[in-house]
Amino acid sequence: MTEPKLVFTGPPGAGKTTAIAALSDIPPIVTDVRNSDASLAKTHTTVGMDYGEVKLAGDERVRLFGTPGQERFAFMWRILARNAMGLVLLLDNSRADPRADLRLYLQAFGELLRDTPCVIGVGRLDTHPEPSLDALADELEQLGWVFPLLAVDVRQREDVLLLVDTALAQLEARQWQDTQS
Numbered sequence: 167m168t169e170p171k172l173v174f175t176g177p178p179g180a181g182k183t184t185a186i187a188a189l190s191d192i193p194p195i196v197t198d199v200r201n202s203d204a205s206l207a208k209t210h211t212t213v214g215m216d217y218g219e220v221k222l223a224g225d226e227r228v229r230l231f232g233t234p235g236q237e238r239f240a241f242m243w244r245i246l247a248r249n250a251m252g253l254v255l256l257l258d259n260s261r262a263d264p265r266a267d268l269r270l271y272l273q274a275f276g277e278l279l280r281d282t283p284c285v286i287g288v289g290r291l292d293t294h295p296e297p298s299l300d301a302l303a304d305e306l307e308q309l310g311w312v313f314p315l316l317a318v319d320v321r322q323r324e325d326v327l328l329l330v331d332t333a334l335a336q337l338e339a340r341q342w343q344d345t346q347s
Contacts, residue, residue, distance in 0.1 A: 169219075169226075169227050169228065169229050170226070170227075170228045170229065170251045171228070171229045171231060171249060171250050171251060172228050172229070172230055172231070172250065172251060172252045172253075172254060172330060173231045173232075173233065173246050173247050173250045173252070173253050173254070174186060174216070174230065174231065174232040174233065174254045174256060175232075175233040175235075175243060175247075175253060175254070175255055175256070175271055175275065176233075176235060176255055176256035176257055176258070176267070176271060177235045177257070177258060177261060177267045177270075177271075178234075178235035178236055179235065179258050179261070180235060180256035180257055180258040180261075180267075180289065180320075181256050181258065181289050181320030181321075182216060182232035182233065182235065182256055182320075183196055183216045183232055184320045184321055185232070185254070185256060185287075185318075185320040185329075186216045186217070186218040186230045186232050186326075187216075187218065188320060188321055188322065188323045188325075188326050189218065189220050189230065189323055189326040189327060189330065190218025190219055190220060190230060191218075191220055191221050191227075192218060192219050194216055194217060194218040194230075195216065195217040195218070196216050196217075197215055197216070197234075214234065214242065215231055215232060215233065215234070215242065215246055216230075216231065216232030217229070217230065217231055217232070218230040220327075220330065222334075228251075228330065228334075231246045231250075233246050233247075237270070240274060243274055243275070247275060247278050250278065250282060251282070251283070251333075251337055252282060252283040252284065252285070252333035252334070252336070252337060253275060253278065253279065253282055253284045253285075253333070254284075254285055254286075254287060254329050254330070254333060255268075255271050255272075255275075255284060255285070255286045255287070255313075256286075256287045256288075256289065256318075256320065257286065257287070257288045257289065257302075258289050258290055259288055259289060259290045259291050259294040259295075259297070260290040260293065260294040264288070264297055264302070265297055265301075265302070265305050268286070268302060268305055268306070269305070269309065272306075272309060272311060279311070283333045283334075283336030283337045283340065284313045284333070284336075285313060285314045285316065285329050285332040285333045285336070286302070286306075286313050286314065286315045286316070287316050287317075287318035287320070287325070287326075287329050288302065288315060288316070288317055288318065289317075289318055289319065289320055291317045299315050299316075299317060302315055303315055314332050314336075316328060316329065316332065
């Protein structure tokens with residue numbers, strides 16, 4: 167049987183690599199290279215994927231995959247999202263337009279999200295409080311989506327684990343609903 171897979175996605179610098187490293191029980195595999203894109207304020211960027219694993223209750227493990235953030239790697243987004251049990255969308259509130267980032271990733275993963283749990287983690291709210299979580303929730307509602315939105319610090323294992331637990335809770339609720347139908 168295949169182990170469950172959770173995909174972390176979001177714009178460059180949102181913290182996908184950091185989140186996986188904070189949570190993974192194994193040394194994460196990263197495909198970072200020196201950044202040559204002057205529009206990104208970072209020295210390295212993911213070009214393939216990140217990979218880690220986290221052990222849950224019992225012997226269950228969840229495989230953690232991180233997508234590259236740049237839109238030119240959207241083909242990797244689709245590959246990595248295949249057979250995912252859930253999606254964690256990370257947003258960086260210090261970016262120029264977090265709402266546009268939200269729209270871009272919801273559109274890119276729209277087909278998957280019809281049947282797959284999603285949780286949205288918003289980082290850097292402490293230093294960049296706008297847009298607020300309420301404003302992002304309003305944006306979600308206008309787009310016809312309802313997903314949990316959480317303030318996170320992707321460097322903190324507990325925060326990242328809360329994102330995973332939230333996605334798993336949605337999955338369990340859907341499975342329970344299916345048994346009731």
